[in-house]
Amino acid sequence: MRNLTILGATGTIGRNTLDVTMRHPDRFRVVALAGGSRWEPMLELCRVHRPRYAALVAPDAAALLRERVKVEGLDCQVLAGERALAELAALDEVDTVMAAIVGAAGLAPTLAAARAGKRVLLANKEALVMAGGLFMETVRRHGAELLPIDSEHNAVFQSLPAGYDGELRRAGVRRILLTASGGPFRTMPLERFAAVTPDEACAHPNWVMGRKISVDSATMMNKGLEVIEAHWLFGAPASHIEVVIHPQSVVHSLVEYEDGSVIAQLGNPDMRTPIAHALSYPERIASGVSPLDLAAAGGLTFEKPDTRRFPCLALAYDALDAGQAAMIALNAANECAVARFLAGGLRFDHIPILIEAVVARTESGPVQSLDEALRLDAAARREATQWLERRAA
Ligand code: NDP
Ligand code: MG
Numbered sequence: 001m002r003n004l005t006i007l008g009a010t011g012t013i014g015r016n017t018l019d020v021t022m023r024h025p026d027r028f029r030v031v032a033l034a035g036g037s038r039w040e041p042m043l044e045l046c047r048v049h050r051p052r053y054a055a056l057v058a059p060d061a062a063a064l065l066r067e068r069v070k071v072e073g074l075d076c077q078v079l080a081g082e083r084a085l086a087e088l089a090a091l092d093e094v095d096t097v098m099a100a101i102v103g104a105a106g107l108a109p110t111l112a113a114a115r116a117g118k119r120v121l122l123a124n125k126e127a128l129v130m131a132g133g134l135f136m137e138t139v140r141r142h143g144a145e146l147l148p149i150d151s152e153h154n155a156v157f158q159s160l161p162a163g164y165d166g167e168l169r170r171a172g173v174r175r176i177l178l179t180a181s182g183g184p185f186r187t188m189p190l191e192r193f194a195a196v197t198p199d200e201a202c203a204h205p206n207w208v209m210g211r212k213i214s215v216d217s218a219t220m221m222n223k224g225l226e227v228i229e230a231h232w233l234f235g236a237p238a239s240h241i242e243v244v245i246h247p248q249s250v251v252h253s254l255v256e257y258e259d260g261s262v263i264a265q266l267g268n269p270d271m272r273t274p275i276a277h278a279l280s281y282p283e284r285i286a287s288g289v290s291p292l293d294l295a296a297a298g299g300l301t302f303e304k305p306d307t308r309r310f311p312c313l314a315l316a317y318d319a320l321d322a323g324q325a326a327m328i329a330l331n332a333a334n335e336c337a338v339a340r341f342l343a344g345g346l347r348f349d350h351i352p353i354l355i356e357a358v359v360a361r362t363e364s365g366p367v368q369s370l371d372e373a374l375r376l377d378a379a380a381r382r383e384a385t386q387w388l389e390r391r392a393a
Contacts (some may be wrong), residue, residue, distance in 0.1 A: 002028050005088045007109050008100035009033035010041040012210050013123045016271045017098050032088040039065040055079040057089055084381050086112035099124045102212050103335050114144040121278045123149040125229045129331045132232030132375045147278035152178045154274035155252035155265035166235035176236050177254040179246040181206050183217040196348035205268045206249040215338045219351055224316020237318045245303045268292050311352040324367040332380035333358035358383045
């Protein structure tokens with residue numbers, strides 16, 4: 001029996017996780033659910049999944065949730081605030097934590113789960129981008145077990161030898177190949193980028209995802225963040241990580257070995273596959289995903305990414321080269337840019353311009369502590385806000 005805390009339970013990944021756990025009540029018990037500020041969907045999840053604890057970061061929303069939970073006679077303790085999320089990630093009665101909060105807000109509770117030595121199912125890629133070295137060191141020192149949920153990294157994990165120890169050379173690996181769908185604007189004429197709307201950017205051709213990661217997919221910053229994620233997860237230098245566009249999203253990523261063998265993981269584009277894999281690893285369980293019909297899929301095609309069309313991808317490689325401080329700035333500036341774009345206050349094609357400007361003003365070098373990472377994150381957000389204000393003036 002695995003006992004779970006789900007961080008980001010009300011999101012796309014959180015709900016997909018609950019969909020898988022519900023299929024196996026004999027294997028999984030949901031102990032705690034956590035989210036940001038939306039109490040109504042959290043109340044609904046409490047009714048269905050009966051967790052012992054539920055937490056929301058926003059105090060007012062948590063108070064409303066607490067009241068309703070009481071009125072409905074649910075046996076669930078409601079907590080509030082950021083610290084509560086870290087507490088739920090480290091509960092003694094929990095052995096497995098799904099880290100599926102979007103953005104930098106997920107870093108502290110995800111680190112808390114690692115520090116408590118849990119099995120950490122990592123969807124929150126921004127946590128690794130912001131503090132990869134620190135996070136991987138925490139996992140090692142506290143004997144946590146890290147399993148990637150991001151479909152590409154889960155595919156790479158499955159394509160690497162069992163017990164892979166973070167040394168590409170020792171495993172005979174030549175390259176890691178991350179596939180990318182290219183998002184909704186892979187073939188759109190470049191001159192139309194200026195007028196792209198938030199709804200167009202969020203209409204991904206293959207995957208159903210939250211709005212932030214959907215915009216990241218449209219700019220291909222998502223793939224950039226994933227290159228950095230792969231660097232930390234698999235100990236791979238940037239020169240050994242390549243991105244290839246694969247519009248069908250059937251091949252989820254590949255590992256190329258010295259002898260010329262290329263091993264890939266395939267499947268329908270449905271996050272319940274990597275979620276079920278990580279939940280039950282090393283066993284295999286049903287996920288609810290329909291079988292892959294190769295004949296119906298038809299052609300699988302591959303092409304090189306065009307960094308003129310997708311400058312964010314190049315910005316991420318540059319930040320990886322420049323070090324942890326640049327990666328923090330990249331991530332923070334991207335979060336600010338995407339939020340402003342979604343609110344209707346920034347042009348789509350200005351997202352990479354803002355990010356580049358913020359990263360250019362960042363100090364470089366390694367980052368030693370969570371406090372330092374958070375300080376650099378806040379500084380980059382201030383830079384981004386000032387840039388936006390200058391633009392608006
Ligand atoms: P969603 O936007 O659907 O869900 C986000 C979740 O995070 C919600 O539960 C939300 O709570 C919570 N949240 C938002 N802001 C905060 C905050 N400040 N503090 C605490 N919780 C917060 O996102 P997704 O599920 O799509 O993505 C989650 C993560 O997984 C992201 O890092 C994404 O990159 C990654 N990922 C997602 C994939 C996908 O297919 N969706 C694929 C691979 C990775 P509330 O509802 O209260 O706002
Ligand atoms: Mg991915």
